[in-house]
Amino acid sequence: MSKLGIFDLSVRYGKLTAVNNISFTVAEGERVFISGPNGAGKSSLLAAIAGEVRAAHGRIEMDGDILSGRVPEAIARRGLSMVPEGRRIFRALSVQENLMVGVGLRRDKTAVPDDLEAIYAAFPILGTRRHANAGALSGGQQQMLAIGRALMTNPKLMLVDEPSLGLAPRVVDEVYDRLCSLQAQRGLTLVIVEQSSARAGRVGGRMLLLRGGQIVADGDAASFAADDLLKEAYFGKAAP
Amino acid sequence: MTLQLVFDALSLGGIYAIAALGIALIFGVMKLVNFAHGQFIAFAVFALIVPSTDAVAVMGLGAAPALVLVPALLAVGAGLAVASEYLVFRPLRNVSPVALMVASFALGVVIQNALLVIYGGRPKAISLWPELGKPVRLLGAEVPMLQIMVICAVLLVLALLAIMLKRSRVGLEMRAAAEDFGMARLLGVRANAVIAGAFALSGALAATVALVLVAQTGVADVRMGGQIMLIAFIATVVGGMGSLPGAVAAGFAIGAVSVALQAVLPIEARPFRDAFLYGLVILVLLLRPQGLFASASAKPRV
Numbered sequence A: 001m002s003k004l005g006i007f008d009l010s011v012r013y014g015k016l017t018a019v020n021n022i023s024f025t026v027a028e029g030e031r032v033f034i035s036g037p038n039g040a041g042k043s044s045l046l047a048a049i050a051g052e053v054r055a056a057h058g059r060i061e062m063d064g065d066i067l068s069g070r071v072p073e074a075i076a077r078r079g080l081s082m083v084p085e086g087r088r089i090f091r092a093l094s095v096q097e098n099l100m101v102g103v104g105l106r107r108d109k110t111a112v113p114d115d116l117e118a119i120y121a122a123f124p125i126l127g128t129r130r131h132a133n134a135g136a137l138s139g140g141q142q143q144m145l146a147i148g149r150a151l152m153t154n155p156k157l158m159l160v161d162e163p164s165l166g167l168a169p170r171v172v173d174e175v176y177d178r179l180c181s182l183q184a185q186r187g188l189t190l191v192i193v194e195q196s197s198a199r200a201g202r203v204g205g206r207m208l209l210l211r212g213g214q215i216v217a218d219g220d221a222a223s224f225a226a227d228d229l230l231k232e233a234y235f236g237k238a239a240p
Numbered sequence B: 001m002t003l004q005l006v007f008d009a010l011s012l013g014g015i016y017a018i019a020a021l022g023i024a025l026i027f028g029v030m031k032l033v034n035f036a037h038g039q040f041i042a043f044a045v046f047a048l049i050v051p052s053t054d055a056v057a058v059m060g061l062g063a064a065p066a067l068v069l070v071p072a073l074l075a076v077g078a079g080l081a082v083a084s085e086y087l088v089f090r091p092l093r094n095v096s097p098v099a100l101m102v103a104s105f106a107l108g109v110v111i112q113n114a115l116l117v118i119y120g121g122r123p124k125a126i127s128l129w130p131e132l133g134k135p136v137r138l139l140g141a142e143v144p145m146l147q148i149m150v151i152c153a154v155l156l157v158l159a160l161l162a163i164m165l166k167r168s169r170v171g172l173e174m175r176a177a178a179e180d181f182g183m184a185r186l187l188g189v190r191a192n193a194v195i196a197g198a199f200a201l202s203g204a205l206a207a208t209v210a211l212v213l214v215a216q217t218g219v220a221d222v223r224m225g226g227q228i229m230l231i232a233f234i235a236t237v238v239g240g241m242g243s244l245p246g247a248v249a250a251g252f253a254i255g256a257v258s259v260a261l262q263a264v265l266p267i268e269a270r271p272f273r274d275a276f277l278y279g280l281v282i283l284v285l286l287l288r289p290q291g292l293f294a295s296a297s298a299k300p301r302v
């Protein structure tokens, strides 16, 4: 059984169709990049999976359970966690309070202190600044906080929307480095929206190419990186 | 004389602060200005007496010893607020903020009319804890015992609320939800529980205001929530919508300014005290339209 199954999913905002009849599955432990131009529907796809926007049509399954139609807090309880576009840090809360917001859904409360230390070990800067206001962190630190905050819910499946947005390349390297090692440690399944196919190719994994709300390609990220398909996805069929 | 003014300012400002907190708490999590808050206060006042349209009030719950009365009345306020949320605001969860606000007006009218039908329209004299009227000597001034009790009660309520928000699980979830409700839900925070919690707290704060008002004025009047609701609403706007410390600070500030105006205005200008007060409020809002303490969620995200 696949970890995540998307079947004929559509998302609409009024008349505008952001996701148009998409189907794909993600296996347990897999790392899937979703790439595509601005407005392709990447964030809408993630938002529908997490229950933040209602699907106009179709079915979403996790471990064979139907997610579509459930409220976000119920989906989070099933082990799905989201690192959203723009990070959406609670700026008025301290770093540690941000990390603790999502532990309310956990049944293994006794494991929380160890998990918190594990996050601080993976992102030492968060440990150093644990009592600082989250709004005072730099962009890269906020991205790490958003990832740590999602991990504190002890998810099995994590959706990450454009973790590299607005960060210096060196910081992006660091973020992906941590994401990959945390994935290996915890046996996580990762779905990552990443605009840069070169980046996705270097990190490695599967890649889905989205355009106009539809999947136009599905394959290995590394072999995609150089491919013409990408240019086509971004710019349409180029004139010869 | 001056010390007496300080006590007046603290006790009046304290009531405004508690009333403003009741509004700011709900606005924080739901972006709803609950105009029924004044009627929550009136409802809690009338919960003290036996239902009847007779001119003479007979104490019901109000006759109970304070150790029973206070928690019971807080529960009545919380219960009314939670019931209102469940019956009125929850079905309207996805409508526009303006529609929500109109619904809160309507709810206030319904509660007020229910009170009118059950208790009649005339104000009733009721006496709650008359022994608190005795003055005590404090720092060389004669201060009514009641005023000291009110100030202590206000400080206690503020401290308990601050501890709850800062230290408890539900407090953390409320603060997170106040900043970004959608994000909190993505992290598993239950929307219904947080909103019901905010309403319960707000209702308990309304009951606190009711107790103080009755003890101070000795009157139960269907209209008594309206005036304080107006000032509390102004305090939440001046403090910065959604900012709890802002609501408290502005509540105390408005109390202090009205006591000061009462003291310094010439006798013939005193009837216009509120005009001066609201003039000052307008001035503050002209200088700082976002309120004295803009809440974190009101700031643009980077």
Ligand SMILES: Nc1ncnc2c1ncn2[C@@H]1O[C@H](COP(=O)(O)OP(=O)(O)OP(=O)(O)O)[C@@H](O)[C@H]1O
Pocket (backbone or CB within 6 Å): A013, A016, A017, A018, A036, A037, A038, A039, A040, A041, A042, A043, A044, A045, A085
């Ligand atoms: N809340 C919304 N209301 C209305 N339209 C929306 C909303 N969110 C997104 N859209 C529209 O839906 C389409 C897909 O947007 P979406 O954010 O999913 O794309 P994206 O691939 O994530 O783009 P980006 O790379 O810019 O993040 C766009 O045309 C966008 O304008």
Ligand SMILES: [Mg+2]
Pocket (backbone or CB within 6 Å): A042, A043, A044, A085, A161
């Ligand atoms: Mg996006």
